[in-house]
Amino acid sequence: MEEILVVENIVKTFYGLKALDNISLKIKRGRLYGVIGPNGSGKSTLFNVISGLLKPDSGSIYFMGERIDGLPPHEIYKRGIARSFQIPTLFLKMPVIENTLLPPKKQKGEMLRYAPFQRSWESQELNLAGRAKDILHNLKLIHVYRNQAGEISGGQMKLLEIGRAMMAEPKLILLDEPTAGIAPNLAEEIFKTIKALCDRYGLTFMVIEHRYDILFQHAEHVFLLNEGALVAEGPPSQLLANPVLAQVYLGD
Amino acid sequence: MVLDQIVSIVISTGNFYAIWLILTLSLNYEYGYNGILNFGKVLFFGVGAFAAGYVVANLANFVAGVAVDMCSAQAVQLRLETARASPAFAIGGFLLALAAGSILAGLVGLLLTSSTMRIKEGFILGIVLLAAGETSRIVVRNYEPIACGYHGLVGIPNPFLFVGDAQTSTYYLSILIWAVAAVNFITMVKVSRSPYGRMLKAMRENELAAESFGKNINKVRQQVLFIGSFMSGMAGVLYAYYIGFVAADDFTSLKTFDIWVAMMLGGVGNHVGAASGAFLVTVIDRATRTLRGWLATLNIPIEMLYVRWIIVGVLMLIVLMYRPNGLIPEGPIKTPAYRLFDTANLRWSRWRKS
Numbered sequence: 001m002e003e004i005l006v007v008e009n010i011v012k013t014f015y016g017l018k019a020l021d022n023i024s025l026k027i028k029r030g031r032l033y034g035v036i037g038p039n040g041s042g043k044s045t046l047f048n049v050i051s052g053l054l055k056p057d058s059g060s061i062y063f064m065g066e067r068i069d070g071l072p073p074h075e076i077y078k079r080g081i082a083r084s085f086q087i088p089t090l091f092l093k094m095p096v097i098e099n100t101l102l103p104p105k106k107q108k109g110e111m112l113r114y115a116p117f118q119r120s121w122e123s124q125e126l127n128l129a130g131r132a133k134d135i136l137h138n139l140k141l142i143h144v145y146r147n148q149a150g151e152i153s154g155g156q157m158k159l160l161e162i163g164r165a166m167m168a169e170p171k172l173i174l175l176d177e178p179t180a181g182i183a184p185n186l187a188e189e190i191f192k193t194i195k196a197l198c199d200r201y202g203l204t205f206m207v208i209e210h211r212y213d214i215l216f217q218h219a220e221h222v223f224l225l226n227e228g229a230l231v232a233e234g235p236p237s238q239l240l241a242n243p244v245l246a247q248v249y250l251g252d
Numbered sequence: 253m254v255l256d257q258i259v260s261i262v263i264s265t266g267n268f269y270a271i272w273l274i275l276t277l278s279l280n281y282e283y284g285y286n287g288i289l290n291f292g293k294v295l296f297f298g299v300g301a302f303a304a305g306y307v308v309a310n311l312a313n314f315v316a317g318v319a320v321d322m323c324s325a326q327a328v329q330l331r332l333e334t335a336r337a338s339p340a341f342a343i344g345g346f347l348l349a350l351a352a353g354s355i356l357a358g359l360v361g362l363l364l365t366s367s368t369m370r371i372k373e374g375f376i377l378g379i380v381l382l383a384a385g386e387t388s389r390i391v392v393r394n395y396e397p398i399a400c401g402y403h404g405l406v407g408i409p410n411p412f413l414f415v416g417d418a419q420t421s422t423y424y425l426s427i428l429i430w431a432v433a434a435v436n437f438i439t440m441v442k443v444s445r446s447p448y449g450r451m452l453k454a455m456r457e458n459e460l461a462a463e464s465f466g467k468n469i470n471k472v473r474q475q476v477l478f479i480g481s482f483m484s485g486m487a488g489v490l491y492a493y494y495i496g497f498v499a500a501d502d503f504t505s506l507k508t509f510d511i512w513v514a515m516m517l518g519g520v521g522n523h524v525g526a527a528s529g530a531f532l533v534t535v536i537d538r539a540t541r542t543l544r545g546w547l548a549t550l551n552i553p554i555e556m557l558y559v560r561w562i563i564v565g566v567l568m569l570i571v572l573m574y575r576p577n578g579l580i581p582e583g584p585i586k587t588p589a590y591r592l593f594d595t596a597n598l599r600w601s602r603w604r605k606s
Contacts, residue, residue: 051464077466089461091454095584097593101447102454103465109447110467112475116442122588125447129589145593148584168465 004029004204005050005081005172010059010069012042012049012228019045020056021228027172030202032195034215034236037225038248043208044086046225047174051083052076064171078105080171084161084178086208092150096141096160099149100132101125103168128167135163138193155182159190166197175207179214187211191218216240224248261542267426267494269534270433271487276514276530277440277523278483284521284582285444286476287456289374292364292381293511295388296481298503299360300353300488302398305405305498307349315341323400328407335409346411350489357485361477369470386505393500404499408492429490436483441523450587452476453521510537513564517571519578528579536563 005027012020020042027033035043048054050061052073061069068076082103091099107128108114109121136142139159144152149160158178165173178194179187195218197203209215215222216236224232224245232244239245275297282288309322312331315338320327335342364384371377392398399405411428412421443449455462455469463469492498514533519525537560544556571579584590 053460053464072468073463074466074468077464083464085461089458091457091461093457093582094450094453095590097590098450098585098587101587101589102450102462102467105466107447110451112443112448112479115446115448116439118442118446118588121447125588126592129592132589133593146584146590164465 002029003027004064006062007046007050008060008062010046010049010056010061012045012054012056018228020049022059023225023228023230024059025223025230025233027204027206029171029204030198031204031220032198032218033204033206034219034222035206035208035225036210036212036215036222040227041225042228043225044176045228047083047176047206047208050076051081051174077168077170080169081174082165082168082170082172083174084158084165084176086176086180088154088157088161090149090157090160090164093148095146096136096149096152097129097132097145099160100136100163100167101128103164104128105168132163132167135166139163155186158182162190162193170203172204172206175205177208177210179209179211184214187214191215194218261538263422263426265534265538267429268538269531270429271491271494272511272514272530272534273433273527274436274483274487274490275511276518276526276533277436278480278487279511280515280520280523280526281440281444281452281483282476282480284515284526285449285452285456286473287374288473288476288480289378290381290477290480291378291505291508291512292383292385293484294503294505294507295381295385296357296361296484297488297491297507298385298389298392298500299357299481300485301492301498301503302392302405302488303353303356303485304349304489304492305399305408307352308345308408309405311341311345311348323396323403323405331407331409332413335411335413337414339414342409342411342414345409346493349493350486353489353492354482354485357488358478358482361481362474365474365477369474382505382508385503385508389500389503389505392503399498399500402500404497404502406497408496408498410496411493425494429494432486432490436486437523437527444523445585445587447587449585453585456521510564513568515578517567517578519580519582521582522578522580525578525580525582532567532579533564536560536567 003026007023007025010020010023011018023046035046037043045054049056052071056069060067063079063081066079068079091102108124114120133142136145139162141156141159141163144156149157162175162178179190182190191214194205194207198205207215219236222233222236222239223230224239226248231248232239232242275293279290279293282290309327309331312334313319313322315334316330320330364381368377368380393402395401410421410425412424415421415424451467451472455467455472459469510533514529515526517532518527518529540556540560547554547556
């Protein structure tokens, strides 16, 4: 299987503190990857560096063979990496449906010169609406489509974050704690949905998660970060047997 | 006699309204839709007006083949005479001024945003624009070659002066001003209901998220300020042509805040709201000015220009207390997709149950 994301020797420091310390990892297409580690171990920073919100101090990132570190976020997004945030960053005053219609790339109606002429972009918009309908239906959000995103429940917000990333038709999706603050059965459901998307569309997911009970059932490969360094990786069964895991979480 | 007076008041109020409408729409586009704190509206309004005066004065000299000082009484006479004699000069001059004023204002907006692109905090950009507006006014006031300095540039000819009757030419100009305002309004409504409008509101709601969903926020912000400034410049040209002169002291920063008041009163992020706010502010402005004239003839010592500020202030407080989102609050944007969902909703809910 080909590698779609290659991270090589990434270093990122904040005021002298090494948030990412020489991290290298490889992501293969169509799999579900987990990223775990204690709070402050650099998981979100890693996502921010991959998606371009932060620039690494040194090291390189290749996506589909092309070097992407240092590119602005919208350029990286164009190449096929979408992400969600730990704290939902929805457009709170906009209806759910409009939230899902923002991500698609190359929207003709988003170009100033076409915007006033509805006929030029209407058909594309309605196609996208059809896709949004399917995704919202899969995520069981279809009945709240006209609610403002700020009015739906926390769990629905998390689902909407995933739906929004799906609308982008990305190749790689980075999810930052998709089940934080969500009831266990719904969290299970979310992971099943993610897994199904992996299998059905060949999408690749990288998921930061604190709930190993759920993550380890579904992920194929897990990275363990501690104090900015990649201390262990491997399939869940292998990682569970690794003494480093207990050491990181429970101390010496 | 009284009827004539009423007609002229209605027409002048209508014209000022149309100009205020364009200004308020442009601010609403920048702040209401995109969250840009533009405290320098008057700068772009002024650029349009001064460009209009400058273009028409120099064009008159060029057409007549003379080189008189554009501020002299002789030059004023020349402009008016030429406009009366030649429709081509009158209308052509207007169109040229409209294009030059709008584009120049747009470019100034683009220049100011490009140079301040690295300022991420919106209020700092606001202060930069505020300062730019005020310094430009002082420069224009003291540097005569732009618009005759302190005295202002007089004698901007009505583009329909050649029809002969002053009244009729004012009517024609009013129609023209209204047509421009209507085009602006319709375009704004259409843009805000498009995916572009959705993107603007998304940027306002959460810049970080919009950026990570592939929107080039710097480019879009430049576009927004270009369009907003372009519209303000257009309003400035219309204003200069309607009142017939431009003077630097007409463009103090107080005008900027009048536009803000209009938008806040009417409803932020909503074009109909902005239009109603602009209406309120224009009516208060014109009514107090008219009253001021009457009170002066009756020797009643009340300065209506100050009463105006009291009225606006009280109104602002009332609106902020009872309708904090403006008279007509912002609703959800209804792009065609939203409407499709609405119409299809019934069908889907039946399908879900089965």
